[in-house]
Amino acid sequence: MSVVVQKYGGSSLGGVARLNAVAARIALTRQRTERVVVVVSAMGDTTDELIALAHQLDDDPPSREMDMLLSTGETVTAPLLAMALHARGVPAVSLTGMQAGIRTSGAHRSARITDIVPQRVIEQLSTGRVVIVAGFQGATEQLDVTTLGRGGSDTTAVALAVALQAHECEIYTDVAGIHSADPRLVADARPIGLLGYDEMLEMAAAGATVMHPRAVEIGEAYSMPIRVRSAFGDGPGTLIRRHQPMEDRPKVRGIAHETDVAKVTLLGVPDRPGIAAAVFGPLGESHVNVDIIVQNVSHSGHTDLSFTVAESDLNRAQPVLDRIAADVGADGVDADRGIAKVTVVGAGILGTPGVCARIFETLAGELINIRMISTGEIRVTCIIDRDRVADAVRALHRAFELELL
């Protein structure tokens, strides 16, 4: 049987009018495909409101109780959408994550899907019903409700698509796909037609937040194509799938950027084995994610160690950094908040002559100073001053002719 899995995000589902619009779209899908599974998020700001209410009652609410509470957001959307379909004459049934057979670990608020046993979904599909599954949630073997954490509903959708052997997984959102650059910065940014999983992962890591990496990783692991498209328009969106044929010339796919970045430098660190572990171990334990790391050439046995963290983590990181600096015998800690990250993504670009050069020339032509550089197989990242980030993204978008995509 050929199954279509669609996922609708919270911004597409807030309020009666939007629920009806989504129902109308599903009804159309139903005309061309018999078996439709829909994964839904909580409506609008419901999740944030529930979190705020919880924190009014308890500074540190137990995560099991938070899961019980937050899962209701999606559990409300699912039957409402089923009703909107029913009112259109389209038979539909809503299922919780538990009912849809989504089994997870017991790590509340960031549970991992361990298995999907989609018997009820298959049964309901075979009776001709559209199956609406509450996203973001699952259940342990003890039938405790869990939530999957960030990117949870996308993860539910892709995992269900895999379990149901769907042709592809459609992610409906409030933008027309993954853009060649942020459309708020670049007027002629275009949705990228085709993107490899690894390219999508790099775009996401570099600040393109439309798709959470977690769902993309599942897609990659099981070769499930993921189409990201607008819930409000009719464009084809972005199809994320395995790389195009090898003879295709590698090229730049998109420019991502991120402004929640701060640069930290440990000054005069003794250059000896084990120093990286001594620095990054404690940061990891404090849940401070370190991004780009640059170690300068050593002079007389000492070096400066620079790395970026999310600026929003910096206050939390500061005491840990001070302790680390004392422990490793560094001369001090410097933190620079006024920076941003610009990343050029495309399969094979690092091995392609001329791409790196064109990036650096383009930024130089705009008189933009590059503070740090980090490269990966399919990306080049530059740390620059934050007040130049829009200029950098526009210039790079133009330089690689991404408006012609």
Place this chain on the structure above:
Amino acid sequence: MSVVVQKYGGSSLGGVARLNAVAARIALTRQRTERVVVVVSAMGDTTDELIALAHQLDDDPPSREMDMLLSTGETVTAPLLAMALHARGVPAVSLTGMQAGIRTSGAHRSARITDIVPQRVIEQLSTGRVVIVAGFQGATEQLDVTTLGRGGSDTTAVALAVALQAHECEIYTDVAGIHSADPRLVADARPIGLLGYDEMLEMAAAGATVMHPRAVEIGEAYSMPIRVRSAFGDGPGTLIRRHQPMEDRPKVRGIAHETDVAKVTLLGVPDRPGIAAAVFGPLGESHVNVDIIVQNVSHSGHTDLSFTVAESDLNRAQPVLDRIAADVGADGVDADRGIAKVTVVGAGILGTPGVCARIFETLAGELINIRMISTGEIRVTCIIDRDRVADAVRALHRAFELELL
């Protein structure tokens, strides 16, 4: 183990301040009793709001989907209350009806409890946690969510108290107990200290809506004492349990009244066997509940058949009544909307000389005309004009000295 089961209604749970007040009360209970189970309703008007939202999307929403939707009201309250307890240092865990082992029939929106398998509740109690159970909901064997219909959370509480062999079941509400008459009509109405199950059932049927008959029936079937008391005060409230010792003199316990009443008369009905079935069968099929039935003496083979229905059902009943009148060959149908029902309740009062007489004398003394009379083992009901109902209740309350209870 000695378990206390407490139930808190929606008006006691709306908003952060009330949740905290309930948590404080539970924390106090926890100091005197180790094992506390709390059943909660949806907060404030949540259920009504969800119903309204559903009807905006679908005129006739499938009842399975309504149950999925409505059950979230209670599922939100339970973890929030657990958090409010956690913030006070009282360990607590929330359970859905399904997790608490409440198994029901598949009759969505009015499911019946078939069994309670409270293993998880017992396990959690033995770890020292207060167990918060989402009321009003259960699950079928297929793990479909069901709701119990009217009086659902009270029913959950009493049924759980039975399953856990609790000492008694405490129902916390926004009034101080079952009153000797409606305190809005009678200033010196008092909470009744002790009430038999049958007395409570008669009071409920006669208009005292604090407790739903369904939960009382379970209490009676399993001899589970039910205490109704205020969530905001410290009074002992009303204890509903098996009758007091036989040597106690029967006496009047309370005066209930109901104004949603209309009187229907089928005029000139041929007086032959099977006529009652021909009249009340179709009404029952149309879900019109008939209350008091009076058949006048037959004259020349014809009689007038009068009965009361809820006035709010009258419009729906009208076409059915017209059809019945034609079918049985009656002369016509009369409907009288301006009436009310006043009921005097007390174990054994019908067999006690003087009680009936005093009721009729009291109403006569107030120049209140009695339109119909109906009696039961432990109650006497009079149908009177609606504009005299407050006078009737006050006079009867005074006549039986209920302010001295």
